Every structure is written in structure tokens, then in C-alpha cells.
Amino acid sequence: MIQPLQLWHKVLAVRNNAPLVHNITNYVVMNNTANALLAVGASPVMAHAHEEMEDMVNIAGALVVNIGTLDSYWVTSMLKAIGQAQQLQKPWVLDPVGAGASQYRNQVLHQLLQAGSPAVIRGNASEILSLANTVSATKGVDSTHSSEQALQAAQAVSASFNTVVCVSGETDFIVYNNTITGVSNGHALMTRVTGLGCTASAITGAFCAVADGHYKDAAIAAMAVMGVAGEIAAAKSDGPGSLQMHFIDALYNLSEEAFVNHVKLSTHESF
């Protein structure tokens, strides 16, 4: 299992390389996402015009596709960007926001995953479960225990697309190739701030951009940074409003000592 100090070196790699991350994401979180990327030392781009999707992917180190406020124009933007990322073998991250909430979202997710295989898919348990039922070739998500269900679903999705799958929750599980790593950081108040899951996906993109193909470690590093910064921020916060502010400060100020001391990793047996 990767060790905290190795994850910290990935944090430094993002700070030192300042990777450009191209985000096709939802309107609700764009500002926070951009600020979180800046706070970890990455450089955000938000663009969706069809005419410039190739150019933006060309200059980016990674692409993040988030379907939170999708519509047909934006889906085409996503498909164009994914096509170019596949062509250039650049990593892309998929955040299947609201998977299962509408037929349309499910169809779009199917389309996006037909267009290419993301480096990482990050969602909450219900999104990953829905994704498994919608797009995974491997069915059989039938356990009665819900977190176990989500892990089975994550493994099915991971196997179908040869992709790292990250299931966010009280413990975040990062699943790939029959290994499961848990990150048990974060704070319950984070669920009361909109878009921190979207932020996690964007930061995963930043880590993928400097990962040299080690996308599982990139996803672990991203979730660890999110969780540790969230804990530090929550300790100073009076509610979700102040948490949002302190979280950005904590991402920006994160030190090796705080990171290594806080981060809680675990390995889990495959199902």
C-alpha cells in the first residue's frame, strides 16, 4: 500500500508542476472548483465551446468531465474533449453527478463511457451503484449491505472500463484491479457544503496530470488531501459557510506534517 509520505510527494508534484486542468463541469460548483484547483497549486481552465475543445485538451494536463448541469450542447462538448484526450492519451476523470436521477443522465453516461475509458470515475455510493446497473457489463450487484453493494458495483465498473473507481463516503474507497484502498478522513459537515464531491473530482484530475499513469495513487492522494484539509477546516468552522472558506485556506496551507499525521489509509479485501 502507498504510504503517507509517498502521497505527500504527489502533493508536491502538483505544486511544482502546476498542471493545467480542463474542466467541463456544472455551473453550481465552477467557482469553488477553480479556487480549490488554485489552492492545491494547479491551474484551472473552464471552457465548453465546441470550437475550442481540441485546443483546450491540447494544452491541458488532464480533463475533468462532470455532468451536474448537463444539456445536449455540453454533452457534445464533453464528447469532443474526451475524444481528444483519448487521442492524446491524456487522463480524464468522470464525475457522474446524479447518476440514476434521470433516464437522460444514464444515457449520457453510457455515451461518455463509450467514447473512452476514464483514468478515474469518482462518485458517491448511489451514483456508482447506478452506474454499475446502467453501463457495467458485469451485473450482480445484489448484496443487501449497502457499502458492500457500492464496492461490488465499483469493482464491476472498474473491470468493465479498466478504470480506477473512487466511491466517496465516510470512508472513501479507491478500487482498481482487485485492490481496495480506504481513506478515512474528512468531516460530516463537508456533506452540507455543495460541490465538495465535484471539487474532489477536479483535484483528482490535477493529481492524474502528474501521475505518470499511476491513477490509483492519484485518486488516493486527491481523496487524502480533500479529507485532511476538510478536517483541519472543520475544526475552525462554525457551520458550512465558514467551512467552505477554511477549506480553501487549508488546501493552500497544507503542510507535510499535518498531512502525514492526519491521513488514515487502509486496505480492504476484494469481494
Next chain:
Amino acid sequence: MIQPLQLWHKVLAVRNNAPLVHNITNYVVMNNTANALLAVGASPVMAHAHEEMEDMVNIAGALVVNIGTLDSYWVTSMLKAIGQAQQLQKPWVLDPVGAGASQYRNQVLHQLLQAGSPAVIRGNASEILSLANTVSATKGVDSTHSSEQALQAAQAVSASFNTVVCVSGETDFIVYNNTITGVSNGHALMTRVTGLGCTASAITGAFCAVADGHYKDAAIAAMAVMGVAGEIAAAKSDGPGSLQMHFIDALYNLSEEAFVNHVKLSTHESF
């Protein structure tokens, strides 16, 4: 007149039921709106794709339509969502942002109100006045006293569409069926934070979702919560930047004692 403790029970109903509120709202306020809904205990959805408007209304407890940054695609989204809400008899709230600022906004408001009758319309005095002149069958908004004018306009709009009308201002007036209730909470600094009116409309949606048809009380509860949280936040704030943060914290931390002690209700004679 409804009493403060009864309003507090509505606050608890939102917290306990966590209603899903589907927002078709403007880009400027989406993040704050989502965070405010989370802070009161509701669950926000923001979606506008035509293909999923029915599905989203199906799973939502209420719909909020805000025309702040409208265009023709979004107007169709609004009409589809309103149609489905009418079909399922789910409450929807209309925020006529910028009514009167352009011919187009007036036409769209006319269209939206033809498509169905909202549970609540919430706007500032000039928006409600404009709406009365644009869409109300009852003319005669001719008083020289402006707040009186707005109340006459509110009554005309309320009667035309059999809807609760909330006129925001130093005192918020909630008008329905020849009764007028005033909520005299809030703080002047709130007018320097963008989109708190939009937030009020979204929170009204959350209260409508748990209102069992008592939409006037839902609107009163929403404005009382906004105003009391605003007062608590303003007392801690150095300006509109910190107010925005403290406001979300105050919504989240609102206690029965603070609410019941702060809220200032009044009844007014009908014109």
C-alpha cells in the same frame, strides 16, 4: 395569525424531511442557493436539460423557477418543469427576477404564468409592480405611495393567479386571499449581497414542499428564517463578504430560542 412557534415547527419539518427542491435558477446564485438549501436541511437539485425535466420534477418535493439569467432554452426547461409540476400537483415558486427590465422578461413571465399557477411568487416591490402591470387582469395600481402600490399590485397578482405573493423589502409582505402578513426581520447589509432574494425564493420552495398546501404559512416561515438568520449574521459581519458566510452558518445553526425571540410578525389590513 400564525405564531412564531408554529413557524418553528415548519423549520423542523424541513430539517426532518429534507425535501428535494428542483431549482431552475440563474447562474449568478446557484452556488449560494444550493448551500442555503443544504443549510436549512433541504436537498438541492439544479438541472435544466429538456430531456430530464419530467424526471427531476417527479423526484422533487417542490420546483423553484427563477428567470435571472434566462434564455430561450431555459424558458423551455421552465415550461416543461412547470407542466409536470402542475400535472403532479406539486408546488412551484416563481421568482420574477428583473421583471420590467426588458420586454422579453415580461413576455416570458406571461408564458410561465399561463402554464400554471405557482404556489408562491416572491419578488421585490418593483418586480411585483411590473408583474401586476404585465400579467394581472386587475389593473388600477395607481396609488402614489410606493409600498402601498406594491401591496395593491401583490393583491392583484394574487387574485389573478390564486397564488401567494411575497413582496420582499425592509418589511416583507406575504399576501393571499385578502390577508397581509408582515415579517420585519433582516438587515440592510443583506441588500449588498447578490442573490439573497433568490435564496429566499429557493427556501420558500423547501417550505412549500413540506407545507401540505399551506403555502402562505410556508412563505411566511421562509421569510422569517431568512430575516432572523440575516440579523444574526449581520451582527457578526464586517461587510457583505463576511455576511454571505455568516448567513449560511446562521441558517444551519438556527435555534428555536433565537428564532422565536427574533421573529417580528404583523398583520395588515387589506386595501
Next chain:
Amino acid sequence: MIQPLQLWHKVLAVRNNAPLVHNITNYVVMNNTANALLAVGASPVMAHAHEEMEDMVNIAGALVVNIGTLDSYWVTSMLKAIGQAQQLQKPWVLDPVGAGASQYRNQVLHQLLQAGSPAVIRGNASEILSLANTVSATKGVDSTHSSEQALQAAQAVSASFNTVVCVSGETDFIVYNNTITGVSNGHALMTRVTGLGCTASAITGAFCAVADGHYKDAAIAAMAVMGVAGEIAAAKSDGPGSLQMHFIDALYNLSEEAFVNHVKLSTHESF
């Protein structure tokens, strides 16, 4: 050279006249832009529907066009609004976000500048350099010293379009008619908050709206206000999250004494 006290009178002019500023800007920054405009005492409008572009320009004191998250629909909105601003001789400000990042952005910038001549163009050094190479009739940006390059580029763009050009950086340079004024305020942490450049452009719009045609002084005043508020905010901030909040408070609370004491102006020889 304009003196600090004269700039302060422009700050008061914005506060006293509360000019309406129509923004066609990017999704990432809309909320912060609106709050910054409110904090300086202006009144923001954000609208993009083709059907209402003329009406919005009719009621606005200035127009701000920012191409950060452009697409073809929004470009048409921009062209319609610019056309109306030219017709009514109202000032408009251009923020060429990401100029040079894609062919499409360059083509659109060319189109926008064909449609009319902005009062002010504000961008960072690389955007102004790109703009000079793309649209300026005067070539010859060939110095090896980069800030010198950007100033030569700014002068070329200024001459081509008879417009004030503001190059943001550690020192902001405002270029017009063979004069160069420097504003050496601000703080390095501001570069870690998304969209403060966009905010600078929006505030420039507010100052243009009350400038009686003195757009160079308007741009200087805007950059001075941004820089001084940024310094005051940075002194209280633990990171970019808190800076964003304190910045809005500092804009709102800016006093004559603080402004006049902090502002650092300089004049530079033309190249």
C-alpha cells in the same frame, strides 16, 4: 498624472451614482463579480438572452464583455450588446480571458473588436500580447523583455482601436495615447483567487459608467481600488479562501484615508 485624491472622487462618484453595469461574463466568476460591483456601490445586471440585449444596454451605464466561458450563443449576445452600446455611445469594457489559448478565442476577439471600440481592454500580459498578435494592425512585438513586450503590445492594441489598455500584473499598467500609468498595489495571494481579474474588468465598467469619457482615469481608479482593497484584505487573510471574503468587505469599507495612503501611482515613458 492623476492624483490619489482625484481617484478617490471617482470612488465616491460610483457610490453616489450607483451605475447599472451590464455584464456578459463567464459562469465561474458571476457571483463574485456581482458582489464586487455591489461592494463598490454599483448595481450589477447579468443577462445574455438575445431578445433582451438591447433593453439591457439601454438601461445600463456601461457594458462589460468577458469571454471566459464563451460559446456561439453568448458571442451573439456579446455582439448584440456591443452594437447597442456603440449606437448609444455607452462605454464597454473587454476582458479577453484566455486570449491565445484557442484559435476560437482569437477569432471571437477579432469579431468583437470589429463590432466596436471598447473604452477599456483589461487583461494580463499574455492575453494582451496574444491580442496584439491577433488583431493589432501594428506588429513588431519583438522585445526580449517580457513586461516591456506586454507594454509594446498594449500600445499597439491601444493605437489600433483607440482604446485604453490595462495590463494587469505585479504593477498594473494603464496605457493610452502614448502615456503609461502604473499602479503598484495588490498582493501576490490575489493570483490564487479565481476571477479577480474578471472582477477588475467589471469594476472598470462601473468607473467607466461615471467617467464622462475619461476612461483612462476610470481604469486607473478601478485598478487602484482593486489593489488597495486586496492589500487590506490580504493582511487579514490566512489563505485564498479568506482573502476572497475579506476582499469584498474591504471594497465595501474602503475609506478615503486608507485609499489615499495606500495607492502607489507612477508614470512611465512610452516606448
